[in-house]
Amino acid sequence: MNSSTERSAPVVNRDELIDRMMGSIPMAERMLKRFVDTANADFDLMESTVRLGDKPAIASLAHRHKGTAQTMAIPRVAQCAAELEQRAHTDPTSKLLAILGEMRMLHDEVRQVQQLGLANLI
Amino acid sequence: MNKQASPIQILVVDDDPIAAETLSHALSQFGYSSTIALNGMDALQYVRSGKYRIVISDVEMPEMNGIDLCREIRRRGSCGYTYVILLTGRSDTASVVKGLDAGADDYIAKPFSPSEMQMRIRAGERILMLESRDLMIFALAKLADSRDHDTGSHLDRIREYCRLLSLELATWPEYQNKIDGIYIQSIYETSPLHDIGKVGIPDRILLKPGRLTEAEFSIMTQHAKIGGDTLQAVAEAHPEAVFLQMAYEIAMTHHERWDGAGYPNGLAGEDIPLCGRIVAIADVYDALTSHRVYKPAYNHQKAVDIISEGSGTHFDPNLVRAFLKLESDFKEIKKSMNDTPEKEDSEFMPMFRCKDVPAATAQTPQSV
Numbered sequence: 001m002n003s004s005t006e007r008s009a010p011v012v013n014r015d016e017l018i019d020r021m022m023g024s025i026p027m028a029e030r031m032l033k034r035f036v037d038t039a040n041a042d043f044d045l046m047e048s049t050v051r052l053g054d055k056p057a058i059a060s061l062a063h064r065h066k067g068t069a070q071t072m073a074i075p076r077v078a079q080c081a082a083e084l085e086q087r088a089h090t091d092p093t094s095k096l097l098a099i100l101g102e103m104r105m106l107h108d109e110v111r112q113v114q115q116l117g118l119a120n121l122i
Numbered sequence: 123m124n125k126q127a128s129p130i131q132i133l134v135v136d137d138d139p140i141a142a143e144t145l146s147h148a149l150s151q152f153g154y155s156s157t158i159a160l161n162g163m164d165a166l167q168y169v170r171s172g173k174y175r176i177v178i179s180d181v182e183m184p185e186m187n188g189i190d191l192c193r194e195i196r197r198r199g200s201c202g203y204t205y206v207i208l209l210t211g212r213s214d215t216a217s218v219v220k221g222l223d224a225g226a227d228d229y230i231a232k233p234f235s236p237s238e239m240q241m242r243i244r245a246g247e248r249i250l251m252l253e254s255r256d257l258m259i260f261a262l263a264k265l266a267d268s269r270d271h272d273t274g275s276h277l278d279r280i281r282e283y284c285r286l287l288s289l290e291l292a293t294w295p296e297y298q299n300k301i302d303g304i305y306i307q308s309i310y311e312t313s314p315l316h317d318i319g320k321v322g323i324p325d326r327i328l329l330k331p332g333r334l335t336e337a338e339f340s341i342m343t344q345h346a347k348i349g350g351d352t353l354q355a356v357a358e359a360h361p362e363a364v365f366l367q368m369a370y371e372i373a374m375t376h377h378e379r380w381d382g383a384g385y386p387n388g389l390a391g392e393d394i395p396l397c398g399r400i401v402a403i404a405d406v407y408d409a410l411t412s413h414r415v416y417k418p419a420y421n422h423q424k425a426v427d428i429i430s431e432g433s434g435t436h437f438d439p440n441l442v443r444a445f446l447k448l449e450s451d452f453k454e455i456k457k458s459m460n461d462t463p464e465k466e467d468s469e470f471m472p473m474f475r476c477k478d479v480p481a482a483t484a485q486t487p488q489s490v
């Protein structure tokens with residue numbers, strides 16, 4: 001779903017994020033921490049709805065996560081969430097779980113960025 | 123970045139707390155204070171408080187989505203206008219169309235760009251300011267008018283007549299360079315101020331049921347100059363506010379006559395600003411068809427005849443032509459916005475003399 005060049009780009013678009021936070025690095029870091037702290041619970045909820053086959057709920061949760069990831073300038077996560085939202089009604093559980101798996105991996109990258117601090121991100 | 127505090131309170135509605143808080147933070151940096159509602163139902167409660175003039179809402183939310191929220195805000199109405207901006211996905215044209223149809227004023231693509239958002243909010247502020255300005259002008263005009271008109275619809279009709287005449291003239295080639303949309307909106311907003319100078323006329327003259335003496339009449343005519351001078355001072359202090367110039371011209375010249383026999387300056391023909399000539403005809407038609415302490419209401423046809431006879435003497439002949447073309451619309455406005463039903467058979471009194479027109483020039487009765 002992602003090209004190799006996109007994969008090599010930083011998971012968080014630092015400039016875009018800081019611009020959206022009106023130039024405030026502390027604000028950007030605070031919101032990024034909040035994203036990291038809540039994302040796991042979001043993924044767990046999405047995973048259980050996938051396993052339960054609640055398609056409208058999958059689409060709705062994925063949509064919201066897409067919005068959050070866009071706000072936080074994390075395009076690859078937003079793209080995965082968009083795919084999950086789009087495929088929620090059509091694709092088999094295994095495919096949806098695979099997308100979720102990819103999102104969790106990207107999320108680990110986000111957590112690393114957050115722990116490192118935005119000031120240290122080039 | 124504009125950090126000057128704005129008095130406008132903004133309501134941010136988003137079920138995503140991170141997006142809501144980010145938006146709220148950006149708003150605070152632009153000088154706006156905001157409140158977050160995480161769902162449509164909470165948002166409606168906040169809107170009902172009347173505190174929020176701008177609402178920025180996400181579209182996709184559980185329970186009540188942004189489009190339904192917008193529809194509810196419009197359905198319930200409130201004392202002032204609520205400017206609604208929807209946050210939509212970049213390619214979500216369907217939501218945009220639905221949102222605008224539900225009464226949204228604008229939309230911003232998600233994720234928002236702070237500078238774009240600031241510009242959109244400024245556009246909203248301009249709309250809200252125009253609305254406040256119009257309400258304030260009309261409230262002041264009504265306050266002044268309430269002294270000699272017991273009921274409130276006189277000014278509502280005047281501005282409708284003025285708009286009607288201006289819309290008609292705008293289709294005539296000779297007026298196409300003079301009358302545009304801004305002109306029509308301005309005359310609609312400022313024509314109710316035509317008699318604002320009456321605040322300076324003593325009650326014993328303004329409310330006198332019978333004939334005015336020459337001395338009283340002379341004081342009465344001062345209302346045009348009082349209103350004109352006051353508005354001229356404001357217009358000169360704010361040259362950027364074009365509508366103030368029109369307000370001044372209307373107050374000063376709505377009693378001038380095409381033949382130069384009017385007041386306060388005895389201007390004639392096209393020396394009288396067009397807006398003054400338009401208000402003159404609207405004001406006289408309304409005065410003729412309305413009951414006054416000194417006269418009964420005449421029926422529509424009588425008023426049409428009197429105005430028609432005044433072509434080239436009292437009134438600009440072009441405006442009389444426009445009026446005659448639109449006379450059934452005038453009748454309709456008078457009928458639909460009439461708070462004192464007139465008797466269809468009310469008769470013209472031959473000895474009638476209007477308070478602010480001297481006998482020598484009183485071929486056409488005028489309003490005061």
Ligand SMILES: [Fe+2]
Nearest residue numbers: 316317489490
């Ligand atoms: Fe007047």
